Amino acid sequence: MHDMQAARGASLSDAHTGPESDVRPVRWAEFATVAVLLLVIDQLTKLWAVATLVPGQPQELIGSVLQLNIIRNPGAAFSTGTGYTWVFTTLSIAATIGVLWFARRVRHRGWAFALGLLIAGVSGNLIDRLLREPGFYVGHVVDFLQLPNWPIFNVADMCINVAAVLIVILSFKGIGLDGTIDGGAADVSEGEAK
Template sequence: MSSTPAGADPASELPPDRPDDGAVSDVPATAAGPQVARRLGIWSLGLAALVLAIDQLTKWWALMALAPGVPVPLLGELLQLRLVFNPGAALSLATGYTWVLTIVVVAVVVVILAALRRLGSRGWALALGLLLGGALGNLVDRLVRDPGFARGHVVDMIDYAGFFVGNVADIAIVAAAALIVVLSFRGIGLDGRRHVADEKDAPSTSEPSGQDGRSEGTA
């Protein structure tokens, strides 16, 4: 059994670059590694594919089963089915700029795909999956439906008390937006870290004081 020389510091016997037991890593516990980001990214893509499939199937059904503009009550006038073709954005905004909206949605999709590589939060994975699926659902309409490429009209069929008519893609986008607001309010970033510092960790702004209780440097 080896012995430690008298007066020697036992910590000096530790091998180099090897932390002692109980050492705290500089990397936060919530930091996302490549494997975590990849797994969450795949999960988000799967969710987006599911939203896209449901959106397109419901649109196909609406085109087959509903007559344009004819309401079918579900909950009286509060919720109806009514087939319309929307050339603009939500609430029929920007009706004459369908091609501009197409470019904007393509840019949004690219940004979301890039963000998936930095995921470390299941909440953000859910939000981005819903947002990507909803964006792709309406983008497909703009690319393949009449009157032409990048100018296609989006198929809407869910009438909310006459205020506006939407589709499954819109529901996913609204849910994603609400979730993003909650995550941002809680200070949770894409990587899963909380970016809101605790008050106890905030640096003190008070000036150093002398023994007499007055700030140093004052007369």
Template sequence: ETVPVLGDFFQLYLTRNPGAAFSLGEGVTWIFTLVLLAAAVTIVVLAARVVHSRLWAVVLGLLLGGILGNLTDRLLREPGFLVGHVIDFIHTPWMWLGFPSAIYNIADIFIVTMMISVAVLVLVGLRFDGTREHHRHHATAASEGDGASAPDEAAKA
């Protein structure tokens, strides 16, 4: 039963999701569990490399929290180990205009927003150590400029 909190804007609706997003892959839930487990281990290994970047530490920490939230459901909830159903309860019908209604949880919000954050950090070139990656285009243009001036100076001499 839907419980309106803010009308159609924000509702609570308890459901047990046997699959991934939109309940896809209901028959292969154990694969999602293994993928979540591998992602959690990868994040822990990567987090050990994050030394001087608070942004990376926060993003990886929140991503790990979201993954562990859903992984806990997969491991401990009915119908059993590795195939447990994830508890979803947030319903925002306005968000899915023309699409089937989606119900999600806080762990899903963390996973989606932090994956977007990872993409942004990679695109802006922020490394785990807090330094920024210089774009190759600028480095190439600078070296080409240096190389082009050397023959000109040699020709003048």
């Protein structure tokens, strides 16, 4: 095969330069590391909050800017949809499957980080909905971080919001999951390809 390429004037490295034979590694390890690390942090902080904090008795962490105030949230942000916990659980399961599906093709570090954050956040709250009181599939999410004029939230919520910002930035820049820009030209810059 080498002789045939040499005879046609093509090098061995030229055989791997097309977009369909991209040699950049799949960023599964980065995705999984971010996802697992932040999921563990989310679950440990919720365990701590449940064991330590008393509902209705907020504690100052950084003055009045950030307080610890535990609630059990059956709904979404701002406690909307409190009677539809099972719907949020179903949507979380669908979102988890969707993120895992897209993560199989990630070859860009930024996308690996964004999707890792997203899966950590979605699955962190999903675990609450599946395993916490009042029961399987209708559990209430543990929220305990409070900013002024903002709904009480948790680490999983932070992950989801940061992921959303990163996804918007990557999409605005036209960077695909595979690291190509605008769906065509390969991204060869050192910072973006990694």
